[in-house]
Amino acid sequence: xxxETVSNPDPILRGGADEPDESLRARARVALRAGEQATRExxxxxxxxxxxxxxxVEEPQDGPAGQLIVRISxxxxxxxxxxxxxVRGAIRATxxxxxxxxxxxxxxxxxxxxxxxxxxxxxxxxxHPDWPAxxxxxxxxxxxYVGGLGAGSKILxxxxxxxxxxxxxxxxxxxxxxxxxxxLPEGTxxxxxxxxxxxxxxxxxxxxxxEAQETPAIHPTLGAAIYLKAVSRAxxxxxxxMQNNSLPLxxxxxxxxxxxxxxxxxxxxxxxxxxxxxxxxxxxxxSALKDKTLTKAVKAMQLVHEHTGETEYITSSTDAVVxxxxxxxxxxxxVTVESA
Numbered sequence: 001x002x003x004e005t006v007s008n009p010d011p012i013l014r015g016g017a018d019e020p021d022e023s024l025r026a027r028a029r030v031a032l033r034a035g036e037q038a039t040r041e042x043x044x045x046x047x048x049x050x051x052x053x054x055x056x057v058e059e060p061q062d063g064p065a066g067q068l069i070v071r072i073s074x075x076x077x078x079x080x081x082x083x084x085x086x087v088r089g090a091i092r093a094t095x096x097x098x099x100x101x102x103x104x105x106x107x108x109x110x111x112x113x114x115x116x117x118x119x120x121x122x123x124x125x126x127x128h129p130d131w132p133a134x135x136x137x138x139x140x141x142x143x144x145y146v147g148g149l150g151a152g153s154k155i156l157x158x159x160x161x162x163x164x165x166x167x168x169x170x171x172x173x174x175x176x177x178x179x180x181x182x183x184l185p186e187g188t189x190x191x192x193x194x195x196x197x198x199x200x201x202x203x204x205x206x207x208x209x210x211e212a213q214e215t216p217a218i219h220p221t222l223g224a225a226i227y228l229k230a231v232s233r234a235x236x237x238x239x240x241x242m243q244n245n246s247l248p249l250x251x252x253x254x255x256x257x258x259x260x261x262x263x264x265x266x267x268x269x270x271x272x273x274x275x276x277x278x279x280x281x282x283x284x285x286x287s288a289l290k291d292k293t294l295t296k297a298v299k300a301m302q303l304v305h306e307h308t309g310e311t312e313y314i315t316s317s318t319d320a321v322v323x324x325x326x327x328x329x330x331x332x333x334x335v336t337v338e339s340a
Contacts, residue, residue, distance in 0.1 A: 039068070040057040041057075042094050043095055046093070047090060069101075070087075070104065073106040076217075084105065088103060107214050108214075108216075109181055109214050110217055111146055111216050114224075116175070117170055117228055118173075118231065119170060120168075122231045138226055145163050146216050151214060152210055152213075152214065153210055154207055161175075172229075232325055233327045234304070235303070235306060236264075238298065238302075239299040240296075240334070240335060242295055242336070255292070259289050259292035260330050264328050275323055276324040277322060280303060281319050285314075301313070
């Protein structure tokens with residue numbers, strides 16, 4: 001530093017009692033750990049220089065000084081012998097003398113979701129020019145979510161669904177039966193070969209919980225299986241009689257449309273059948289219309305299943321059902337205004 005001489009003109013005065021041995025040992029341990037900060041950082045940098053993306057270097061709080069644990073959670077790294085040897089060599093060349101570094105390779109479990117997407121555009125098909133870009137956007141969201149999870153995390157299906165629903169063009173998201181989570185045998189790219197984790201690891205309505213030494217990943221080449229759900233519509237045509245009034249016909253029809261849409265959304269699905277379905281009753285619809293509109297009576301209700309062409313007539317003694325896979329819409333509304 002350019003200093004030639006150092007002097008101490010005044011004597012050092014003792015301001016405290018002798019330090020006990022235990023206190024000295026505790027202070028020494030803290031000082032040693034603080035001095036090893038650069039060691040941890042240099043080891044982590046050396047490991048990352050080998051192409052490792054996910055690495056942490058820790059010092060056990062209850063362990064002896066100079067003991068480090070290097071955790072690597074890159075997908076598939078636990079089976080890459082050549083890269084493991086390169087990492088061990090980098091650590092040996094970087095760590096300080098007297099420092100012991102234990103390397104742990106976390107076990108990779110591959111998440112292969114089967115995602116069925118319904119979009120707002122009813123005209124979109126798998127051949128539509130906009131579908132590849134939308135599919136890629138959903139896939140990127142899935143990869144970001146899973147890639148941000150750490151070891152021992154939970155894969156939450158609701159959060160995964162939310163990543164897709166955040167895209168304005170997506171209307172609904174469901175998961176297919178082929179959704180799998182597990183290790184993939186070395187050398188295979190067949191999704192059916194994923195050694196699926198036992199179903200008792202799946203929390204219904206939530207997702208999968210991983211063990212402390214497991215880290216989730218989307219397979220780099222397989223990715224997510226994303227399919228476009230074909231839209232099946234159930235169209236309700238209705239004829240009603242209304243009280244005499246001065247409102248325009250279009251206003252009356254819109255009031256019926258809004259009331260029936262709100263009514264359908266309150267109907268509970270019958271989960272005792274597969275797939276679940278909602279039952280449409282004339283008395284229930286008539287009650288909802290009388291509460292919300294000027295309707296005096298429901299004269300006719302007709303439910304058309306567009307994908308099959310089947311028509312069901314809803315009467316006081318006959319109900320109709322809308323399947324869970326169908327999109328319910330209000331079709332033709334016929335309004336008859338009765339004299340007072």
